[in-house]
Amino acid sequence: QKEVEQNSGPLSVPEGAIASLNCTYSDRGSQSFFWYRQYSGKSPELIMSIYSNGDKEDGRFTAQLNKASQYVSLLIRDSQPSDSATYLCALEGGGTSYGKLTFGQGTILTVHP
């Protein structure tokens, strides 16, 4: 059984700060990793995908993957109140999984002015 662990938060950061969201996983066979943002009452929105060790940057977002330590993180630079949402970590295990993802429970992020 694949497991994905996230700190549920809430994580509160001031506007303009860096928000750091972390995720650990148990399945060493996991190959693909994703971060989703979900606003209250809305559906999850894909914001980052990462497939190899290291950092991947997209605008204010940086995803970091360390397969040896089995963690993936998301950094949000210059945090804005509009970044306040639940962030879901997800991973895909490879093989014949048909693209099934295992999701963490999510971390609630609050960015206060």
Place this chain on the structure above:
Amino acid sequence: DVKVTQSSRYLVKRTGEKVFLECVQDMDHENMFWYRQDPGLGLRLIYFSYDVKMKEKGDIPEGYSVSREKKERFSLILESASTNQTSMYLCASTGFSYEQYFGPGTRLTVT
């Protein structure tokens, strides 16, 4: 842009009714998924499909069935709705990169 649409944003049904939730994607994706999301329980996979007429049970298939007659359309069926099926239902599809794209969701209330 990937577009996943769901037939209703809000739905209210009575206990015992048969309920159909429709999902359509326009990206020619092979795989489609149905989840439900409840506070404190996260996203739970109900069923998924990896090809037309092919389906697999997810983690919580009891009380549900699915249909995939065309590649772009994946339907979730509640055979006899019960109050414990009140939830947010989310459809998703994925292509070769395994990036899942979600529809807007259907908030179903069963009274």
